[in-house]
Structures are given as C-alpha cells and as structure tokens.
Amino acid sequence: SKRVAVLTSGGDAPGMNACIRAIVIACERQGFTLFGYQHGYNGLLEQEYEILAPQATHNLIQQGGTVLHSARCEPFKTDEGAKTAATNLTKLEVDTLIVIGGDGSFRGADHLADFWHGQIIGIPGTIDNDVAGTDATIGYYTAIDTVVSSIDKVRDTADAFERIFIVEVMGRHAGFLALNSALASAADYVILPETFDQCDAELDKITGQIEKRRQLKGAISFIIVVAENVWPGGLNDLANKLVSKTQSEVRPVTLGHVQRGGSPVSQDRLLATKLGTYAVSLVGSDTNGVMVGELNGTPSEIPLTQTWEKNKPLNPSSMETMLTIMNERY
Numbered sequence: 001s002k003r004v005a006v007l008t009s010g011g012d013a014p015g016m017n018a019c020i021r022a023i024v025i026a027c028e029r030q031g032f033t034l035f036g037y038q039h040g041y042n043g044l045l046e047q048e049y050e051i052l053a054p055q056a057t058h059n060l061i062q063q064g065g066t067v068l069h070s071a072r073c074e075p076f077k078t079d080e081g082a083k084t085a086a087t088n089l090t091k092l093e094v095d096t097l098i099v100i101g102g103d104g105s106f107r108g109a110d111h112l113a114d115f116w117h118g119q120i121i122g123i124p125g126t127i128d129n130d131v132a133g134t135d136a137t138i139g140y141y142t143a144i145d146t147v148v149s150s151i152d153k154v155r156d157t158a159d160a161f162e163r164i165f166i167v168e169v170m171g172r173h174a175g176f177l178a179l180n181s182a183l184a185s186a187a188d189y190v191i192l193p194e195t196f197d198q199c200d201a202e203l204d205k206i207t208g209q210i211e212k213r214r215q216l217k218g219a220i221s222f223i224i225v226v227a228e229n230v231w232p233g234g235l236n237d238l239a240n241k242l243v244s245k246t247q248s249e250v251r252p253v254t255l256g257h258v259q260r261g262g263s264p265v266s267q268d269r270l271l272a273t274k275l276g277t278y279a280v281s282l283v284g285s286d287t288n289g290v291m292v293g294e295l296n297g298t299p300s301e302i303p304l305t306q307t308w309e310k311n312k313p314l315n316p317s318s319m320e321t322m323l324t325i326m327n328e329r330y
C-alpha cells in the first residue's frame with residue numbers, strides 16, 4: 001500500500017483545506033497512508049508531519065486558510081535544503097508527494113525532483129490564478145468575491161462624497177483577480193500588468209474618462225482598480241498624480257491580505273475536491289512531475305515546469321468586455 005504526503009506552500013488560499021479533505025478521504029478509500037507535512041517545505045526540512053486520518057476532515061471543507069499551515073521557505077531553495085528534504089521523504093518511505101500551492105511551490109517541487117525520485121504531483125492553490133495548465137486555481141473565485149464585496153462597500157462612501165477611489169487588488173504580477181473583480185463590481189477603470197503601457201498614457205486615459213463623465217453627469221464617484229505591483233511609484237504616487245491632474249480628492253485603499261481569507265465559495269470547494277481526488281487517483285501511476293488542473297471542465301495535467309514557463313493569458317472574453325464597458329479603447 002502506498003505512502004502519500006501532502007503539504008501546502010506559498011500564499012494560502014481559500015479551498016486549500018477542502019483539497020486536503022478530499023485527499024484524506026481519497027487516500028483512506030485506497031488504503032493509502034497519508035502524512036500531512038506542516039509549514040510548507042519547512043516541514044520537509046524539519047521532518048514535521050502528522051498522519052492525517054479521516055476524523056481530521058470533519059467541518060474542514062468550509063474553513064479558510066490551511067490546517068497544515070503554509071510558508072515561503074528560503075533554505076529549501078538551496079541544494080542542501082532539497083537534499084535534506086529528499087532524505088526525510090526517503091526515511092519516511094513516502095512514495096508520492098502532493099504539493100498544493102502556486103508557481104513558487106512548483107519551482108520548489110521541481111527542484112526537489114533533482115534529489116528525490118519519488119512521485120511528485122502539484123495542485124494549483126493561489127488566489128492569483130497565475131498558473132498555466134488550469135482555467136482556475138483554488139482560492140481564486142473566493143478572492144474575487146471578497147474583492148467584489150469590498151468594492152461594493154467602497155462605492156457607498158465614494159458615492160456619498162462623489163470621490164475618486166483607487167483600490168489596490170492582489171495578484172502578484174498577474175491581472176486575473178484585478179480584471180475580473182473590477183468587472184464584477186462595476187468599477188470604472190482597471191489598471192492591469194498585462195496592458196499597462198506607461199504612467200502618463202494611463203493617467204491621460206483615466207482623467208479623460210473622468211472628464212467625460214463629469215461633463216455628462218456633473219459630480220461623480222469614480223472607482224479605479226489597480227493590480228498590485230503595476231504602478232511604478234506605488235499607490236500613493238498614483239493617488240498624488242491623480243489629485244493634481246483632476247483637482248479632486250482621491251482616496252487610496254489597499255485591500256491586502258483580507259483577500260486571502262474567508263470560507264471558500266462553492267466553485268473553489270468543487271475545484272479543490274475534484275483536483276484532490278484526481279491527484280490521489282494518479283498515485284502509483286507513471287505520471288510524475290506534473291500539476292493537475294481543470295481545463296474546460298475536464299481534468300488536465302501539465303509538466304510542473306510549464307506551469308510557470310507557459311504564458312497564461314487573461315480570459316479573452318473578460319478582456320473584450322472590459323474594453324467595451326470599462327476602460328475605453330484608444
């Protein structure tokens with residue numbers, strides 16, 4: 001009977017627990033022993049694990065965060081670190097390691113494969129959705145909802161004061177979360193890494209749009225969503241430039257880690273449950289060094305290296321919609 005280990009690594013995402021739950025249950029059905037490593041790759045270095053038994057899954061599907069805890073682990077990136085991890089996995093006689101995380105976690109898994117020859121399977125878990133080979137990552141849908149409900153609240157006060165607001169949305173270097181939450185919250189403008197040109201051009205577009213709306217409707221509120229890490233001088237620089245260009249009050253809001261929390265929405269629970277189950281179905285097969293995902297409703301597999309090397313474009317229909325009813329085409 002197989003010995004399987006699972007860990008969660010990198011930024012936690014709502015639905016990671018739902019995925020762990022599915023893995024626990026699927027392993028139990030197969031008669032596999034399942035070890036849960038704690039604190040991401042740190043757990044591998046410290047041989048910090050527990051056996052995950054089915055009792056551990058009660059009330060787990062709806063919990064945000066990750067019961068295995070997560071971490072970003074610098075020492076693991078060295079050869080020494082990965083060798084230690086490999087030795088520990090071998091000591092525990094692990095056949096298959098399942099890594100739930102984003103591209104940083106998969107880079108880690110690929111690095112481990114240089115030193116450990118067991119089976120490695122990745123499952124995409126990150127609010128950023130910046131992983132190729134799957135339409136969505138676990139946590140992404142919940143994060144969209146969290147951003148949308150936050151922007152709904154910002155809009156109330158923006159309307160009351162007829163103010164301009166800038167809302168910074170996470171996503172690391174990708175605009176998935178910013179674009180789709182901006183659309184779903186009826187924001188007025190969105191600044192994305194994928195389309196960002198240069199500051200002056202972007203400022204001209206925004207102020208042009210504000211001016212037009214003011215001529216049409218008088219005083220207005222205006223909500224700009226900006227993806228994190230896009231604006232070269234940061235959020236305050238953008239706010240200051242808009243103040244001087246529009247001669248109006250501008251309030252910056254950083255949503256921050258609020259976006260990572262909360263009970264997963266059903267889409268994330270479903271994706272997590274399906275991918276966890278699918279990963280366990282591959283245990284003991286020849287499939288190795290891949291991430292499992294879902295493309296067009298069908299289970300998919302992609303080599304770990306391609307999850308970060310392959311370009312993942314923003315959803316074309318979201319882009320088209322955005323250009324038609326939000327940012328203007330120029």
Ligand code: F6P
Pocket residue numbers: 011072102126127128170171172228260
């Ligand atoms: O990858 C998830 C994420 O929340 C990104 O959106 C963000 O850039 C980053 O993690 C923040 O990392 P940390 O939690 O280490 O500050």
